[in-house]
Amino acid sequence: MKRSGLFLLILIITAHAANAQKAAATVEVMVQGIDEGLVDILLPVQHSVFWGASRVDTIKGKKPLTIKLTDDQTGFVNIIVVEREIRLFVQKGNNIKITIDEDNEEEPVTINGPNKDGQTLLTSGQLLYPGSLLPRYKRDTIATMLEKHVGDDKAVRMNIFKKLFDEHKIDKPFFDFIKLTLDYYHASIITEVIASKYEASALPKDNPFYKAPFSPDFGALWEATYRQYPVNNPAAICSFGYSDRFNTYAGDYLNSYLSWQKQKYGAAPSVSDPVANIKETVQRIQHNLKPPVAEFVEADLLFSELSLEKNYVILSALFNDFKKRHPKSVYIPYIQPLADRAIAYYERVKQDFTSGQKIIKDYRLINSFRELISHFRGKPVYIEFWATWCFPCKDQFEYEPGLTKFLQKNNIEHLFISVDNDRQEAEWKELIKYYNLEGSHIKANPSLIKDLSKIFWQGKGYALPLYAIIGASGNIIEFDALKPADRKKLYQQLSR
Structure with a gap:
């Protein structure tokens, strides 16, 4: 009996282990x-x-x-x-x-x-980001028009899935998911349209994007939409409609709807400082949302903001606070790598510039490309046009060590031209340190940007990233050179 009992116990443990792996x-x-x-x-x-x-x-x-x-x-x-x-x-x-x-x-x-027919329809259906649909509903100048327009669009989509359900081609859980998704997706469209109208009405009257005062009927529809489809619905965070990035349904509620509610009852408007806005949004999440929605939305906000590679100090502090309040949160493993990068960022940028990171003297006074290139007369130059907000530009920085080694070996100057505005000057200098961008650096002033636009972009603004090669005599050899990631091909181009 003992041996049989032991054998049975082993079978049970083995079965549990197998199920755990399945x-x-x-x-x-x-x-x-x-x-x-x-x-x-x-x-x-x-x-x-x-x-x-x-x-x-x-x-x-x-x-x-x-x-x-x-x-x-x-x-x-x-x-x-x-x-x-x-x-x-x-x-x-x-x-x-x-x-x-x-x-x-x-x-x-x-x-x-x-549910293959439903899966195929869900895949082929055009559920675009609500913000991209604003032009479609631009002519809906009164709330009843907007409500009917969005409602008609929703009915068309819903009826197709309803037909599949009636024909037993999709099961009830699939149909319920679709209904929840379409409910919150179309509610997101309504709130996004109304939020854009409210934000335009809150601008100074001399702003070219200012619109007439916010209409009360849109305010009433806003309130009715959030009552009918609550933000604090735990089931909704499992739908595509609610969770298509932070800044749709929950974002409109926290950043626009609650601001309108405050002003409606005479409170002072929110400040426009980005750091203060992030802190205020987190406070609104904690005060207005309930678990598990509050945890989900705050985690989504932290991930989204950290992904932008900005405001690392306040975001690191907010994430540490989040971990204290939600120590077992399932979202922490996804946010932690971004937070670790934030710590590494500040450890690096608090250091001084290295000898290889050279800010061009009096760079604010350089107004033309000819004047800029005169600093390198007699040497060929490889130019990288970039900006702190340009992610494709920053994607190339991982290839800089090999490129720097090649340029130095071949006596070619390396020039980084930033088109950032003055508000981004501190971040510009930080990123030079963070990515260890060895070479000469300039943040172009408006006059220089205008001159660069004429030369490299036919006077039609600028498109980033862009790379160029300048000859030793100062003439432009390549207006659209290869990028650092091209490595050997770029090195061959530079050697011609």
């Missing part, structure tokens, strides 16, 4: 005619749609990529592969197979598995 659901992705490609995958975090959880995987050859989901990862899944976005609602026990064939013009994406 996926709750799987999604297989196959791409025809590709040797290798990147796949961007967003899986739910405790069923919520937290965009900070997005990760990148690789798909190779004819072998499908199998994505395994745990119980907590079932729900809305977003996959981007070969520039195609796949949207799914994955339930426990589902095994969904996706095939992408670009040669099949009629049906490039095939989805098989539970």
